[in-house]
Amino acid sequence: MKLLNxxxxxxxxxSALVFVLGGFIFYNFLNMEIxxxxxxxxYQEKYKIESQLQKLDSxxxxxxxxxxxxxxxxxxxxxxxxxxxxxxTLIYDKYEDENVPSRQIRFYAKAKAKIYYVIIxxxxxxxxxxxxxxxxxxxxxxxxxxxxxxxxxxxxxxKIWSPFxxxxxxxxxxxxxxxxxxxxxxxxxxxxxxxxxVILNMTSKMQGDYKSLKEFSENAxxxxxxxxxxxxxxLELLIQSESLKEDQMQAIQSVYDAANRLSRLNQALIxxxxxxxxQFEKREQINFSELIKKHISNFSELIEAKEIKLKQSVQNNxxxxxxxxxxxxxxxxxxxxxxxxxxxxxEIEIKLLADSFLISNTGEDLxxxxxxxxxxxxxxxxxxxxxxxGLSIVKKIIESEKLLIEYSYQKPNHIIQIxx
Amino acid sequence: xxxxxxxxxxxLCDSIVKYLKQEGYVVETAKDFYSAQEKVGIxxxxxxxxxxxLPGGSGLDIIKKIKKSDKPAGIIIISAKNSLDDKIEGLDIxxxxxxxxxxxxxxxxxxxxxxxxxxxxxxxxxxxxNEIVLIPxxxxxxxxxxxLDLTKKEYDLLMYFATNKNRVLTKDAIAEHLWGDNIxxxxxxxxxxxxxxxxxxxxxxxxxxxYIKTVYSMGYKFCID
Numbered sequence: 001m002k003l004l005n006x007x008x009x010x011x012x013x014x015s016a017l018v019f020v021l022g023g024f025i026f027y028n029f030l031n032m033e034i035x036x037x038x039x040x041x042x043y044q045e046k047y048k049i050e051s052q053l054q055k056l057d058s059x060x061x062x063x064x065x066x067x068x069x070x071x072x073x074x075x076x077x078x079x080x081x082x083x084x085x086x087x088x089t090l091i092y093d094k095y096e097d098e099n100v101p102s103r104q105i106r107f108y109a110k111a112k113a114k115i116y117y118v119i120i121x122x123x124x125x126x127x128x129x130x131x132x133x134x135x136x137x138x139x140x141x142x143x144x145x146x147x148x149x150x151x152x153x154x155x156x157x158x159k160i161w162s163p164f165x166x167x168x169x170x171x172x173x174x175x176x177x178x179x180x181x182x183x184x185x186x187x188x189x190x191x192x193x194x195x196x197x198v199i200l201n202m203t204s205k206m207q208g209d210y211k212s213l214k215e216f217s218e219n220a221x222x223x224x225x226x227x228x229x230x231x232x233x234x235l236e237l238l239i240q241s242e243s244l245k246e247d248q249m250q251a252i253q254s255v256y257d258a259a260n261r262l263s264r265l266n267q268a269l270i271x272x273x274x275x276x277x278x279q280f281e282k283r284e285q286i287n288f289s290e291l292i293k294k295h296i297s298n299f300s301e302l303i304e305a306k307e308i309k310l311k312q313s314v315q316n317n318x319x320x321x322x323x324x325x326x327x328x329x330x331x332x333x334x335x336x337x338x339x340x341x342x343x344x345x346x347e348i349e350i351k352l353l354a355d356s357f358l359i360s361n362t363g364e365d366l367x368x369x370x371x372x373x374x375x376x377x378x379x380x381x382x383x384x385x386x387x388x389x390g391l392s393i394v395k396k397i398i399e400s401e402k403l404l405i406e407y408s409y410q411k412p413n414h415i416i417q418i419x420x
Numbered sequence: 421x422x423x424x425x426x427x428x429x430x431x432l433c434d435s436i437v438k439y440l441k442q443e444g445y446v447v448e449t450a451k452d453f454y455s456a457q458e459k460v461g462i463x464x465x466x467x468x469x470x471x472x473x474l475p476g477g478s479g480l481d482i483i484k485k486i487k488k489s490d491k492p493a494g495i496i497i498i499s500a501k502n503s504l505d506d507k508i509e510g511l512d513i514x515x516x517x518x519x520x521x522x523x524x525x526x527x528x529x530x531x532x533x534x535x536x537x538x539x540x541x542x543x544x545x546x547x548x549x550n551e552i553v554l555i556p557x558x559x560x561x562x563x564x565x566x567x568l569d570l571t572k573k574e575y576d577l578l579m580y581f582a583t584n585k586n587r588v589l590t591k592d593a594i595a596e597h598l599w600g601d602n603i604x605x606x607x608x609x610x611x612x613x614x615x616x617x618x619x620x621x622x623x624x625x626x627x628x629x630x631y632i633k634t635v636y637s638m639g640y641k642f643c644i645d
Binding site: 225226228229230232233234236237239240246249250252253256257260263267297298299301302305306332 | 442571592593600
């Protein structure tokens with residue numbers, strides 16, 4: 001959940017509480033005020049009636065409706081009391097056809113000759129309406145408030161958080177191996193300033209470490225080349241000797257094989273680091289169809305020797321802008337891979353279209369996660385003499401040339417597809 | 421044939437010299453930039469084998485110098501840096517071939533011979549191995565004047581044997597020669613076996629002798645007097 005949404009929700013929940021509580025208090029105060037006002041009005045009416053009655057002998061005989069605000073009733077003189085009381089009751093309103101809640105003041109009033117029991121009523125509807133009005137008003141206010149918060153959040157996210165989001169994207173795209181320092185957008189907010197500083201320190205430290213590690217492995221690789229060349233050349237001279245016995249020859253062969261393996265390993269690692277160092281940036285338009293045909297014919301005898309059936313459909317004149325050396329290694333690695341990991345009397349399918357290249361080979365189900373196959377030194381069969389670098393070189397080339405690669409397994413075929 | 425090996429690594433230099441002397445070449449060495457420059461200035465060589473990184477300077481400068489002097493020497497670059505730039509620049513300024521270190525001595529020998537053939541230094545257009553005759557210009561092979569039908573790889577293999585006759589060629593060196601150094605793993609060695617078997621069969625079917633001997637499990641040797 002976004003930080004702004006989260007704070008927004010808390011703000012809304014908090015303010016909803018304030019609005020309900022405020023409404024409640026508001027209602028009570030108003031209600032109290034209305035009640036006092038009502039009581040005062042009833043007193044005034046009472047006083048008016050009392051003072052008028054004192055000047056009259058009796059009241060004119062009126063036909064009173066039960067809903068009329070003033071009701072009289074003549075009573076016996078001995079019933080007179082000075083007390084009065086307030087009563088809340090429902091009075092049926094004939095026009096409105098409903099019971100109206102009302103407050104009444106009930107008292108006895110003296111005329112010159114007679115005693116009357118007087119009831120004065122005032123409708124309480126006003127105070128009920130009040131709750132309604134307050135609720136509505138607050139609800140409208142609340143909606144306005146929400147809208148305001150929304151606007152505020154947008155403003156805040158645009159204005160205050162924008163450097164944060166810009167930087168976040170930059171950090172996402174940060175490539176350790178590119179060796180370009182991270183450039184972060186400045187902000188005048190202290191927290192963001194600190195964050196930027198910490199991230200900049202961290203990334204430059206990472207880059208420094210990465211660079212020295214890389215330089216170390218590169219230098220090591222280069223330094224290993226010369227002693228390897230010496231070992232190989234000396235062994236090659238040694239095996240020319242006619243006087244070697246079989247067991248001596250076998251020992252030499254073991255050393256020779258190991259030296260060769262080391263040498264190939266070293267070359268593969270150098271190639272990988274060269275691709276990483278962007279030493280193959282020069283791109284040319286090459287005829288990919290011809291390249292693939294060349295490699296197929298280069299390996300055709302290998303394929304025949306292993307009794308592999310080759311199905312190929314190569315569209316003519318597919319032109320790609322790519323580094324020619326990398327293209328060469330890419331195709332050669334994929335084809336060797338398909339031959340090497342093929343089943344007995346298996347099949348290879350090679351298909352080149354204008355926008356994709358597909359190579360599939362029969363083979364056993366993978367035990368490992370297919371994605372791991374593209375990592376260095378990952379191989380299905382740890383006992384095999386394969387270096388386990390072929391596919392990681394393929395992956396590096398794909399990355400360097402900004403192509404797309406997909407691996408899938410449709411029993412019994414391992415399919416690798418490259419999209420241009 | 422007179423060859424100058426310009427290589428600062430003494431052990432490697434000695435190996436190259438030894439292998440090439442066995443081939444009957446006259447081989448001299450230079451271990452740094454200055455002695456190389458001196459030798460190139462004074463003597464004439466048929467071929468220079470040049471390492472790029474030398475104490476005192478770059479092998480590329482020596483190549484430039486010899487190209488300016490109009491001496492018709494062939495030039496093969498050997499470079500540990502395995503750098504593409506070196507290769508491109510080297511070939512641009514007139515080197516004939518480039519071999520990245522580490523390499524098989526038999527590969528260097530094959531490249532050297534192929535260079536001499538191209539430059540026509542040895543004055544013959546055919547390679548004669550008793551009844552077997554290779555005609556590189558036409559990529560053709562005859563046995564007792566009858567044409568031998570070989571695949572491209574089989575032809576390359578025979579040529580590799582021919583340029584390294586009476587030498588033990590390791591399976592690995594053969595695999596690398598035939599398929600380049602991208603080939604990796606034990607499988608390729610079986611393929612070498614297959615190819616050698618086929619080649620041997622084809623030669624013998626046409627009446628050729630079986631010259632290819634297996635040297636334990638190490639490799640093969642084309643034995644011929």
